[in-house]
Amino acid sequence: MSKYVFFVTCPKGVEYLLEDELRSLGMELLRNAPAGVWVQGDLETGYRVCLWSRLANRVILHLAEVDAATSESLYEGVYGIDWLQHLAVTGRFKVTFSGESEVIRNTQYGVQRVKDAVVDRLRTDDGQRPSVDPKDPDITVSARLHRGKLTVGIELSGTSLHRRGYRTEKGLAPLKENLAAALLMRAGWPEIARAGGNFIDPMCGSGTLVIEAAMMAMDLAPGRLRQGFGFERWRGHQPDLWQRLREEADRRAAAGLSSTRVSIQGFDQDPGVIATAWRNIERAGLDGRVLVECRALDQFILDEAKTVQGLVLTNPPYGERLSERKLLAGLYQSLGEVVKEHLAGWRLGVFTGVPEFGRSIGLRSYKQYKLFNGKIPSQLLLFAIDSASAMTPRAPTNPGEVAPRIANEARAAMLANRLKKNLRTIGQWANKQHIECYRLYDADMPEYAFAIDVYQDRVHVQEYAAPKSVDARAARERLAEAMAVIPEVLGIDLSGVVCKERTRQSGTQQYEKQAATGExxxxxxxxxxxxxxxxxxxxxxxxxxxxxxxxxxxxxxxxxxxxxxxxxxxxxxxxxxxxxxxxxxxxxxxxxxxxxxxxxxxxxxxxxxxxxxxxxxxxxxxxxxxxxxxxxxxxxxxxxxxxxxxxxxxxxxxxxxxxxxxxxxxxxxxxxxxxxxxxxxxxxxxxxxxxxxxxxxxxxxxxxxxxxxxxxxxxxxxxxxxxx
The missing domain is CATH 3.40.50.150 (Vaccinia Virus protein VP39)
Incomplete structure (x- = not known):
């Protein structure tokens, strides 16, 4: 079969795991890239990655690298690709574009130039031409601009592969499925599962970690439940080959579901997210094989027969408000006490955006992996639950930790004072003018780059994206501080505060809805x-x-x-x-x-x-x-x-x-x-x-x-x- 070049994308920090996974699926490594891997293989292997990769976001079939030093050379390079091999004259397509240069200063213009080149190449003498359809395209053209070169490809995966199909509802701050899979791999779950070990997530939320753990242990292809892939209307698609791979995945799933006997459990104190987790488990076809239960951390009692060995992996809350952050040390300490009492000999993994609280667990971490949970810099901390790893748990109270905390609280108090002052001036002015909607605060303090608008008894907060010079964790702390201060100063419930990040829009983002509440x-x-x-x-x-x-x-x-x-x-x-x-x-x-x-x-x-x-x-x-x-x-x-x-x-x-x-x-x-x-x-x-x-x-x-x-x-x- 013909060899193709693919670019497979993944979450930042997962590149080396993805490299190993792609090799195991039959790909030949070409080179690593930020948030992705370049590989080579035949079309069957490309399909296999779409079906079986637990870590990938997108699989892009590479078509060409063209000169993009000028707008005209970019157009000519894209025009020179034989698009009839990929798209019918009357077909539908969309373009995704990333990157900028001195010539291509925004992604919208880049999208337009690529679109024009594809349309002009396929346009017939009688005026027939493909159309642009951002919602239901036959193919998605991927264009990535870097250092004067434009890399052009076809997205075989379609929507991101982290969308397995089982999670249509979300708990609070859910992990993406492929990030959950990366955590499980880093924590050694595949080896533990093969040895007959068990799995527990004591703060499971909507169940992503327990479901991904079960899918690994039972050899379930992560793409089995997806409704569609980007290659299915591509002109180079081979349906018979794809059908054989689907049938193979179904046979392996049947064998895995019938033979695997590991215990996989999840707990959470929120009955609402546990109900969501149950529905996700059912959609994943794991009803009866994955058990979740509404139970607080301090009520952690297990059947002794199920605690021989295994992995505890969890993603505790990060503490978005000051009041929550003060409780985190106690939560992490409780987690340490529970696992030491009930799960001696097990392995513990904690994925957190506040790794400074890891010491409160009372165990010495033997490995730390830096990853990102969305835009949040985070760490996976690994612990052996044994006496040799034990240490005295404590909250972060040494002078080097206390000083920043005091500074944070002082800074938050300054924000509160500024909002009170603005209420006395701008707020009173608005009331006298009978104005119900007005801007109360507009990045008055450089530390808090927000616009805060009052709409009657509600508040709309727009967080201006922090420049690259500002540490992402510091920006996140500022937001948490602001969200704790705003309701208190304005005398409203937190539910009346809506917060959005206002970033520079690119591509089609400016037209996308943020939610669908209809409120x-x-x-x-x-x-x-x-x-x-x-x-x-x-x-x-x-x-x-x-x-x-x-x-x-x-x-x-x-x-x-x-x-x-x-x-x-x-x-x-x-x-x-x-x-x-x-x-x-x-x-x-x-x-x-x-x-x-x-x-x-x-x-x-x-x-x-x-x-x-x-x-x-x-x-x-x-x-x-x-x-x-x-x-x-x-x-x-x-x-x-x-x-x-x-x-x-x-x-x-x-x-x-x-x-x-x-x-x-x-x-x-x-x-x-x-x-x-x-x-x-x-x-x-x-x-x-x-x-x-x-x-x-x-x-x-x-x-x-x-x-x-x-x-x-x-x-x-x-x-x-x-x-x-």
Whole structure:
């Protein structure tokens, strides 16, 4: 069979384990890479990795490495690949892109160039071409840019292989399945299981460790339960070969389930997560073979017949709030006391993001492995449970440990004092202005890089991503300190605080939902009722910094025709209609936001026949010749900084494109009308030649309210009129 090159990705820190696993599955090692391994093998071996790898995230079939020194060379290199071998002319595909360079400065642009090259290569003379489908593609094209070279491949795995199919619910802070498998391998579970040893997780949560332990012990392929793989609609797919491998996996599973007799148990004091664990075990086909029970750590009593030998492996809580961190030493000490009393001769593994508390276990760790739990730097601590390893347990109380803790508490007290001060100033100002939603804190202290917004009796916290110069653990501690302080100072329950990390978006991330709670509620702004949602999206549906802009529109709109371009959730349109606009048109490309805007209008009793909201590509709409009756007296345009949505015909780069957009919008503005143009790109500069064509007034200072004066570059705003 033909040999192929594959790049197999994995969690950071697992590369050497993955290398050994891939060799055992028949791959030939080429080289290691950060968070991945380059290997070579035939297609059967590639399929086998997709089905049997317990550690991999993705399996990428390598196609080519092309020169990406310029945008044109990147395009030509991707165009030169024979895409007809992989995708039908009328097929569907998506592109994932990582990396940047002096030429490719953002991943959206990289995605666009790769997409264009694939489409142009497959486009036929009669106009047939493949389409981009981010939700249900036939193939996923992987493009990775590094040092002027672009590595191009096909993702055979599809979605990440850590998604085995048994875990559709989650407990608190769940381990990913392949990270759980890596912990089991590092702790020596495969050898212990082969020797007939048993397994216990005394803080099992939703059961990931116990399920992965059972799948290893019983020779169950981790990909058996997955509903689909990325290669199944790839043109090079060999269904008969894949079917033989599936049948082999089923035979091995039947043999393993019938012959393996190891005991695998999990305990947790939370009945809710134990119920989730039971359902996960059932979906994994391990009902009756893996036992979990609701039991606190201090109630740890086992059947003596089951405690001959084995492995205890657990992932205790990390302590996200100061109040929880103070209890961790006692939890780790209790764990040590339990295993020493009941499981002498066993091995103990503790995976933790706070390894400084490992000493409280009272055993000397003989091995430590540095890994990451998501973005959290963590360690796997291994212990022999015997008298030779015993040491006096203690909380971290030497002077070198006490000083940082005192400093942390002092720093948290400073944050609390700043929030109290802001409540006395900004909070009182907002109350006097009858403003229900406002920014209370905006990275006032460099140690706490958050934006804290009040929405009635709820709080929305956005954590700005820490720069690389800031230690990740220190940033995590700051967040934990803030989340302990905020509810106490504001006098609200922790359940009323929503926290998100606001990172630079890339690829399709900017369009993805954060959750699906459907928890909308109403707020009031200058007499307008508006729906917001703090949990499901990166933004809430209401840009607080534009409050003065919306108020100005409301005050000016009486008797005018209003146009809202890139309308988002239509809040400016609501203000215009409430202010007396005779009719309005609001356009946005997102079906979600168009529906949200219509709901906002309906909430205020605004007639839909006079105030229309339509789903449209604003770039395409503006480029069309305006009709004689399509003139507006007041236009609001607040475009995104960058957009490459699949629904758009072209890429939007606001710095590059704003002059054209403004000229096109002015073609639809009446002779005495006003275009309100705004954007939040911090380095934005308005084209100088616009002032030669129109009357341009920078009104930014007048559109920054009291709560945003600490961050005057939150947006820029201009009023643009036709010359007198």
């Amino acid at each position: 909308f509620f109403e707020v009031l702004e200058h007499g307008c009722r508006l729906r917001v949602n703090l949990k499901d999206y990166l933004d809430t549906g209401l840009f607080l910094d534009h409050r003065p802009v919306r108020k100005w529109i409301q005050e000016q709109a009486k008797g005018l025709r209003f146009l809202n371009l890139f309308c988002y959730t239509g809040t400016a349109t609501v203000h215009a209609a409430v202010g007396g606009a005779t009719r309005s048109l609001s356009l946005d490309m997102s079906h979600t936001y168009v529906g949200w805007a219509r709901e906002n209008l309906a909430l205020n009793g605004i007639a839909s026949d006079q105030h229309r909201v339509e789903q449209a590509d604003c770039l395409k709409w503006l480029a069309e010749q305006p009709r004689a009756d399509e003139r507006f007296d007041l236009i609001f345009m607040d475009p995104p900084t960058f957009s490459n949505s699949a629904r758009m015909q072209s890429i939007l780069d606001i710095q590059r494109d704003h002059g054209r957009l403004i000229r096109q919008a002015m073609a639809r503005l009446t002779s005495e009308g006003v275009l309100v143009f705004s954007n939040n790109f911090r380095r934005f500069k308005l084209d100088a030649d616009l002032a030669e064509l129109y009357q341009v007034d920078d009104v930014t200072a007048a559109t920054i309210d009291r709560d945003f004066q600490r961050n005057p570059k939150i947006h820029q705003c201009w009023h643009i009129r036709h010359p007198v």
